[in-house]
Amino acid sequence: MKFAVIQFPGSNCDIDMLHAISDALGEEAKYVWHAEESLEGFDAVLLPGGFSYGDYLRTGAIAKFANIMPEVMRFAREGKPVLGVCNGFQILTEAGLLPGALIRNDNLHFICKTVPLRVENAETIFTNQYKDAEVIDIPVAHGEGNYYCDEKTLQELEANHQIVFRYAGENPNGSVASIAGIVNAAGNVLGMMPHPERAVEEIVGGTDGLKLFQSILTSFKEAYQSASK
Template sequence: MKFGVIVFPGSNCDRDVAYVTRDILQQPTRMVWHQDTDISDLDVIIIPGGFSYGDYLRCGAIAKFSPVMQQVIAHSISGKLVLGICNGFQVLTEAGLLPGALTRNRDLHFICDRVPLKVEKNSLVWTQQYSKGEIITLPIAHGEGRFYASEDTLKAIEDNDQVVFRYENDNPNGSLNNIAGICNSTGNVVGMMPHPERASDTMLGNTDGLKMFAGLLEKVAAMV
């Protein structure tokens, strides 16, 4: 399985993701510059955290117009896998690949912390190694992580079982319905504010995030 990690001007978690896929999991990984227009060789696209294009205008608002995002959209439409982490989640909502929007945190402060999450959906290739209802701990680092959607859109997300993770106990940013991560209706596109790549190495004292990537590889291996 070959991973592609999108690199925008301002991305700062791209190498963290690549370290997990390439060095820990030993999978071919290509860093994809935002101006690239050919990602046909890639199986999985990951849009990492950071501040794409300096987060001018709105987080992810400029990134959605980059040449590579047209290819990511086509990649997702074909049924291939896409994961957006933090700023990547913001980019996916701006590009229309996921519903809703990410807005300023409730208290208007940047938050850097570790938070407990409840796994709401473990039927995805990304989450199959978790148990439904399992509580895991992942880092967050964002100023615009409050998930927002209209009443109708929020109801559709809930009714269609598109919530992947919720903040447990304490909602750090005011996200509606405690939503920390969602997927599209077909489940091949996932966006989340917490950082699984920052909880995937034993040296960091937490490997709760590694199951996301390992679960994907397990699923692929079972299909071979």
């Protein structure tokens, strides 16, 4: 399986993401610069954390106009895996690939620590290696990770089981309904504020994030085997 790690000016978690795929997962991953216009040959797209375009205007607001974004949208339309972490989540909401918005943390401070997450839906292509209600420890590092949506959208997310992760216990940023990660209605686009790519090795504190990438790989292999029959 071949993963594209999109690099924007200001990305700073792209190296972590590439390492998670190539070293921890053992699959192929390559950087794709934001000015490129093709994702041919790739099977999944990863939008890493950081401060794309310096977070000018709003986080992710300029990145959505990058040359590569029409290809990211094509991937989403075709049902291929698209994962946005932290700034990547912000970009996905700005681009309209996920509902809602990410706003300033309630306490107006940058948060950097490991937090417990509860897996709310273990039946997605991103979570099939977890168990429902499993609690995992994943680092967060953001100043604008407070997920917001209106009541109607929240009801739709709940009804469609699109809320994939919630903060377990303390809500670190004020996100509505303690939401930490959501998928689109089709289930192939995931946005989350916590950083699973920073939790793939015991030496850095744990491997709870590795199952997310293993889930993507498992789903890909199952889909490939089904197509081959």
